[in-house]
Amino acid sequence: MEPLTGKLLISNASLFDPSFRRTVVLVGHHDDEGAVGLVLNRSLGVTVHEAVPPLTGLVAIDEPVFRGGPVQPDAVVVVAEFDDPSVAEHIAFGRIGFLPDGLDRGEGGVRRARVFAGYSGWGPGQLEGELAEDAWIVTDAVPDDVFTDEPDRLWEGVLLRMGRAFDLLRLMPIDPSSN
Secondary structure, three states: OOOOOOEEEEEOOOOOOOOOOOOEEEEEEEEOOEEEEEEOOOEEEEEHHHHOHHHHHHOOOOOEEEEOOOEEEEEEEEEEEEOOHHHOOEEEEOOEEEOOOOOOHHHHOEEEEEEEEEEEEEOOOHHHHHHHOOOEEEEEOOHHHHOOOOHHHHHHHHHHHHOHHHHHHHHOOOOHHHO
16 A cells, blocks of 8 residues: 555544544554554644643634544644745645644744644554545545634535535434434
């Protein structure tokens, strides 16, 4: 399998794990050792200013912290769009990458950033197994997916962008038994 770094994982109808139900995950890194990603569409309901004051200068004053996934929920991960991608700790795709410790907005030419608590992780072969079970749909990421103004609508929005073949999934109620 080709590495999925920089791709989006869209949770499929068969994925009932509450940590990933109706999520969009940016794969930050993927190789034979496993994969690491961030859930893009789960706000924690607390602002960066309230939770991580030193990072307030990277984002708007009312910008929320996002739940990147169930792994190390106390860890802070910052994804940014860089003027110069070479200053990133690691690039996911294009100019989108991970902010290295100690780099501020001015030094790194950070155009925009988003702060996450925790991340999503898969061990060797685990993500490949989930893909074989159709738990995820893989598609290309675009910068506005990472920095969407409507994170609660991102899952639907990406499926809509993918075309009519995904309308049934997009329009399916959260609990199909209540239909």
